[in-house]
Structures are given as structure tokens and as C-alpha cells.
Amino acid sequence: MPESVAVIGAGLVGCLAAVALAKRNYDVTLFDYRHDPRLASTSDRNLRSINLAISARGITALQFVDRAMSERVLREIIPMRGRMIHDTLGHQEPQNYGLFGECINSIDRAVLNNSLLDELEAYPNIKLQFGHKLARIAFGARHQTCEFTTTSAAGPQSDARARFDFDFVVGCDGAYSTTRSQMQRVIRMDYAQEYIDCCYIELYIPPAKDVNPAYGGKFSISPNHLHIWPRHNYMLIALANADGSFTSTFFGPWSLVESLDSTSKIEAFFVENFPDAVDLIGLDEAVYAFENHPKGALMCVECKPYHVAGKAIILGDAAHSMVPFYGQGMNCGFEDVRVLMQILDQNHGNRARAFDEYTAQRHKDLVSIIELAKNNYKEMSHKVTSKWFLLRKKLDTILGRTLKDRWLPLYTMVSFRADIPYHKAIEVEKRQKRILVYLQAVVILATSVGGYGVFKALRKALRRLQ
Numbered sequence: 001m002p003e004s005v006a007v008i009g010a011g012l013v014g015c016l017a018a019v020a021l022a023k024r025n026y027d028v029t030l031f032d033y034r035h036d037p038r039l040a041s042t043s044d045r046n047l048r049s050i051n052l053a054i055s056a057r058g059i060t061a062l063q064f065v066d067r068a069m070s071e072r073v074l075r076e077i078i079p080m081r082g083r084m085i086h087d088t089l090g091h092q093e094p095q096n097y098g099l100f101g102e103c104i105n106s107i108d109r110a111v112l113n114n115s116l117l118d119e120l121e122a123y124p125n126i127k128l129q130f131g132h133k134l135a136r137i138a139f140g141a142r143h144q145t146c147e148f149t150t151t152s153a154a155g156p157q158s159d160a161r162a163r164f165d166f167d168f169v170v171g172c173d174g175a176y177s178t179t180r181s182q183m184q185r186v187i188r189m190d191y192a193q194e195y196i197d198c199c200y201i202e203l204y205i206p207p208a209k210d211v212n213p214a215y216g217g218k219f220s221i222s223p224n225h226l227h228i229w230p231r232h233n234y235m236l237i238a239l240a241n242a243d244g245s246f247t248s249t250f251f252g253p254w255s256l257v258e259s260l261d262s263t264s265k266i267e268a269f270f271v272e273n274f275p276d277a278v279d280l281i282g283l284d285e286a287v288y289a290f291e292n293h294p295k296g297a298l299m300c301v302e303c304k305p306y307h308v309a310g311k312a313i314i315l316g317d318a319a320h321s322m323v324p325f326y327g328q329g330m331n332c333g334f335e336d337v338r339v340l341m342q343i344l345d346q347n348h349g350n351r352a353r354a355f356d357e358y359t360a361q362r363h364k365d366l367v368s369i370i371e372l373a374k375n376n377y378k379e380m381s382h383k384v385t386s387k388w389f390l391l392r393k394k395l396d397t398i399l400g401r402t403l404k405d406r407w408l409p410l411y412t413m414v415s416f417r418a419d420i421p422y423h424k425a426i427e428v429e430k431r432q433k434r435i436l437v438y439l440q441a442v443v444i445l446a447t448s449v450g451g452y453g454v455f456k457a458l459r460k461a462l463r464r465l466q
């Protein structure tokens, strides 16, 4: 008789975990308190449609679970080969991400989630239960009893309760995880939660009005870049959607957002800081979005351990909510699924041992990426405009291209190398940074002593090396 598992949360990570477990012959029930998002009207879906950057770790995990599925669900991705920096005069400056043209990819969150849900339908051993909100777990020696409040898609909120027994529970129920809080009742879980002083608001850039041959007809700016309007302690970003539009997000301190408390102040703020973005979004639309769209908070969650004996485990944002500035939250959550499945396979399904090993192995990587994500806000909103940062990045790139695997820029390790654990990436970066600081000083000294001639010669030599 196959063992039964409750996967809590039919978001991105929960869906992937359900497929991976079903492939290992578990009897899977996937619960979500939402109703089936595939049945929502288009206007409901568009209320909040953050698009995401998926990169090597996410793609590798999808391929690990099912290569053909990965191709199907990633059909609509749009490759982004670098950042496009917009200054206040409307000039654009590209900065490549990879050493050899590697790309991260833009994908619509709802499209990805719905495609994953469609994939689940092919498995007779996966049962989908929408309208079920986990309320409580009673952990037992033989069964884990999960209690849900249920709502029907048609009617108003009901208070009905439902109870089911499972051999174990996989919690993929996001940053405010109930699975996690239920686990905290029975184990000594270290736990830290931190809100960062940053609010995000989603805006929308429509497809190009006139056919724009420069960008395949329908995009008004390059679809193959992640656009950033960096303004030091706040910024605007934009990622392309398959229909020619862009999802744009404003990030800034709460005090700034709260100080923009009238239409005229918001208008002046946008016109002064993001003039070319205003041309793309439309001033009225930008103001409307700022005044009416939800204002999101960003928080980090760290905890340890991630499991209760062989009875429950948490993956994705439930275990490690992070700020979105490295584009790694979902990628890391997908990687959790791959790492856990590999450990389960190595332990021939011995869950108690596998869960212990997962926490021991994964923790250092999860705290590393949470830290990297926090630090990257400064890089995106501020450093990308600093000439010292750009010089160091140039040296980093030249060394990476010349020395190949013996020199790997941090961004490459995090976004393009799923074989390098996050904590290793930090170790390597620390070592390389010391050398870079030294090299940067040599370059600065050479150019100031040797004057402009040396500077030109150096620039020429660096260009030739690329």
C-alpha cells in the first residue's frame, strides 16, 4: 500500500513537490485555500500578475522532476541577457548578466502556476483539494491528522471543517505558513522574521501601440533585458510578458510611499524620476496604480530545523521567505524539491533519515541566499550607477572569461550554476573579492600615475581580452 502525503499549498513549489512525490509512488493530496486559479476570470487573474525571473536552479529542478514537463511549462519564457539601466534623461545602458551570453528568463507567475496545475491532472495518484485551508495538524506516532476549514467556490465563506489522516505532510504554504506554525508547537524550531523597509507596487507597461520592428513588433523597449530605473534608495523595474506588455514594479521605503499622499505629488515624483517610464506607462495610469494597487510588504523568514522527525517538512517560502532582489525565491524553492528528492532517493525512502539529512545539508544554503538577496537591493538600486562598481564588474567579467571555471562572478554562480550550492558561491566570492579590490587599486594607480595614455592603453588591452 503506497504511503500517503498531504502537500499544503498549490503554489509554484507545492505543485512541483506534488509531481515529484507522485513519481515516487506516494499517494498525494494537494490542498490550497484558494479556489482553482484556472477557473478565475481573466480580469481577476490580472489584478496581480507578478512575472518572475526563472534561472538555472529553477530550470534544473523542473528538468530533474520531469524533462518533458519542464519544456511544456517553460514554453512562454522570454530570455533576458542583462540589465538595461535607465537614467533620468531617458538614456539606456545595457549590462550583461553572463560571461558568455547566459540568460535569466521572464515568465508570468499565473501562467507557470496554471501550467503546473494542468500537469498534475495526468497523475491518478494526485488529488487536488481547493477551498481547504489548513488550520491544525495533530502529529501522531502513526498518522498526521490535518484539519481544514473549507469553503465552496460558489457560496460565501462557510465554517465547515474536514479532517484527513496522512503518513506525512509537506508544507509549501508560503511565507505565513500554517504548517510551520503547527510544527513550532511540537519541536524547538529556531525562527526569525524580519520586515525590510521597502514597499512594492505593481505597474503595467502596455504592448507597443505602433509596430516596433526593433523589438519584434510588439514591445516598446527591449524584451530581452530586465529594465531598471535605479534611483539610489528606490527604483522601478520591468520584465517583459509574452503579449508585448511589461510588468513593472516600484520598490521604495514606506516613508517615501506614504509621503506621496496626493495625485499632484505622485505625478511630480514620476515625471522627475522616471520620465521615459511615464511615456511607456502613461502618467494617469502610473498615478492610478500608485494610488490603487496593493502596497506589498517584503519580509525574510529564517528557521531551523525544517522538519518534524519523518512526519512533516517545509519547503519554499514556508521555510525561507526572502526579498525578491536576486530573483531566487521560487528558484530556490524549486531547488528544495530537487535536493529533498535526491536525498529521499539516496535513503531509499527512509523519511526520518532523509529529513534529518535535508535540514543538515540545506540550512547553510538557505541562510546564504536570504543574505545575498538582501544585499542585492543596494546593487540594483544604487551600485549599478557607480563607476567603481562598474570597473570592478568589468574586471570580474574579464577574469571570468579568461580564466573560465577558475574565476566565477557571484551572479554567474547564483543564477547560472545550479551545481554550485549558495553557501559555496559566497565562499568563492569572498576569496575573489579580495583579489578584485587589489586589482582595482592597481588599475586606479596605473591610470592616475600614467595619465590618460596609460588609461587608454589599459582600456584597449581590457577590450581585447574580452
Ligand SMILES: Cc1cc2nc3c(=O)[nH]c(=O)nc-3n(C[C@H](O)[C@H](O)[C@H](O)COP(=O)(O)OP(=O)(O)OC[C@H]3O[C@@H](n4cnc5c(N)ncnc54)[C@H](O)[C@@H]3O)c2cc1C
Binding pocket: 008, 009, 010, 011, 012, 013, 014, 031, 032, 033, 034, 050, 051, 052, 053, 054, 132, 133, 134, 135, 172, 173, 174, 175, 176, 177, 178, 200, 249, 315, 316, 317, 318, 324, 326, 327, 328, 329, 330, 331, 332, 333
Ligand atoms: C515582488 C516579488 C517578485 C518576485 N520575483 C521573483 C523572481 O523573479 N524569481 C524568483 O525565483 N522568485 C521571485 N519572487 C519570490 C517568489 O514569488 C516566491 O519565492 C514563490 O512564490 C514561493 O513559492 P511557494 O510555492 O513556496 O509559496 P507561494 O507562492 O506563497 O504559495 C503558497 C500557496 O499556499 C497556499 N496556502 C497558504 N496558506 C495555506 C493554508 N493554511 N492552507 C492551504 N493553503 C495555503 C496559498 O494559497 C498559495 O497557493 C518574487 C516575490 C515577490 C513578492
